Amino acid sequence: MDYVGIIGYGHMGSMLVDGFLSSGVLGIDEVVVTARSRESRDACAAAWPGIGITGTNTDLARRCRTIVLAVRPQETMEVLREIVPVMDGGEHIVSLAAGIGLAEIEGIFSGAVTRAVPTITSAAGQGTTLICHGGRVGKQDALRVEGLFASIGNVMPVREEELPAATILSSCGPGLLAAIIEELAGATARAGGLAPDRALALAVETAAATTTYLRETGETPGDLVGRVATTGGVTEAGARVLREQLPGAFDEMVAAMLERYGAVGK
Numbered sequence: 024m025d026y027v028g029i030i031g032y033g034h035m036g037s038m039l040v041d042g043f044l045s046s047g048v049l050g051i052d053e054v055v056v057t058a059r060s061r062e063s064r065d066a067c068a069a070a071w072p073g074i075g076i077t078g079t080n081t082d083l084a085r086r087c088r089t090i091v092l093a094v095r096p097q098e099t100m101e102v103l104r105e106i107v108p109v110m111d112g113g114e115h116i117v118s119l120a121a122g123i124g125l126a127e128i129e130g131i132f133s134g135a136v137t138r139a140v141p142t143i144t145s146a147a148g149q150g151t152t153l154i155c156h157g158g159r160v161g162k163q164d165a166l167r168v169e170g171l172f173a174s175i176g177n178v179m180p181v182r183e184e185e186l187p188a189a190t191i192l193s194s195c196g197p198g199l200l201a202a203i204i205e206e207l208a209g210a211t212a213r214a215g216g217l218a219p220d221r222a223l224a225l226a227v228e229t230a231a232a233t234t235t236y237l238r239e240t241g242e243t244p245g246d247l248v249g250r251v252a253t254t255g256g257v258t259e260a261g262a263r264v265l266r267e268q269l270p271g272a273f274d275e276m277v278a279a280m281l282e283r284y285g286a287v288g289k
């Protein structure tokens with residue numbers, strides 16, 4: 024049987040198990056999970072009674088043809104080196120690790136390798152998983168992995184050189200936008216007139232409504248600013264400050280993230 028194995032039951036591993044099983048793309052008897060600690064393995068068994076759990080990574084690798092590495096980047100190569108000796112190269116490794124290239128994994132594993140970058144918002148069935156297949160991935164395996172991730176949101180195939188920038192937008196993006204929403208609510212609350220919790224609730228709702236509006240109308244963000252920021256109006260006063268100050272701050276933010284991306288896992 025073509026089992027899907029997931030090594031790691033942290034934020035991403037548990038989200039994938041929940042998503043694959045609750046969407047119905049995989050049945051409970053098609054998934055095998057392991058994690059470093061007994062606590063995490065027990066938590067998975069309790070959340071999904073009947074799911075396959077193995078005590079070791081090598082046991083999982085022996086049983087599964089598709090193996091998702093949902094451990095941290097700095098743990099990924101160590102786990103791979105542990106399981107490679109028990110694999111025959113017919114397996115398909117799917118690595119979630121930021122900063123670890125296809126060539127690095129293909130250098131020690133002779134089979135098919137895909138890099139996948141999910142996003143925390145997949146837990147709500149939203150957002151985009153980036154998928155980058157290595158040269159040894161056949162059409163059928165590519166479609167199978169894309170189908171798995173399509174069950175938890177959108178899927179966007181990307182070239183490996185596009186991954187750092189795309190990761191900032193799709194995978195780091197929720198964290199960045201959440202920080203912006205927090206600042207927007209915080210600044211209006213600090214200015215007075217609205218309790219912080221009510222300011223935050225309004226800001227979250229406005230962010231959700233704005234992205235829905237952009238998606239449904241097809242307008243660009245620039246179009247929308249133009250519609251709301253009428254000359255001499257309140258929005259225009261705020262947009263002017265943002266347009267002066269944000270480009271520099273955002274260029275600095277992206278540069279810091281790209282520098283860190285290159286260092287993660289090393």
Ligand SMILES: NC(=O)c1ccc[n+]([C@@H]2O[C@H](COP(=O)([O-])OP(=O)(O)OC[C@H]3O[C@@H](n4cnc5c(N)ncnc54)[C@H](OP(=O)(O)O)[C@@H]3O)[C@@H](O)[C@H]2O)c1
Pocket residue numbers: 030031032033034035036057058059060061063080092093094095096098102119120121140141142143194
């Ligand atoms: N968090 C995000 O938003 C996000 C988004 C996209 C991609 N990613 C990528 O997803 C991967 C996992 O991130 P995460 O946030 O899920 O990390 P995490 O919450 O720290 O979970 C890591 C998991 O790996 C397990 N683990 C560690 N060493 C292991 C070993 N030697 N053998 C077996 N299992 C081991 C841990 O076991 P224990 O539970 O027993 O400690 C834990 O379950 C990373 O490569 C990250 O770059 C994360």
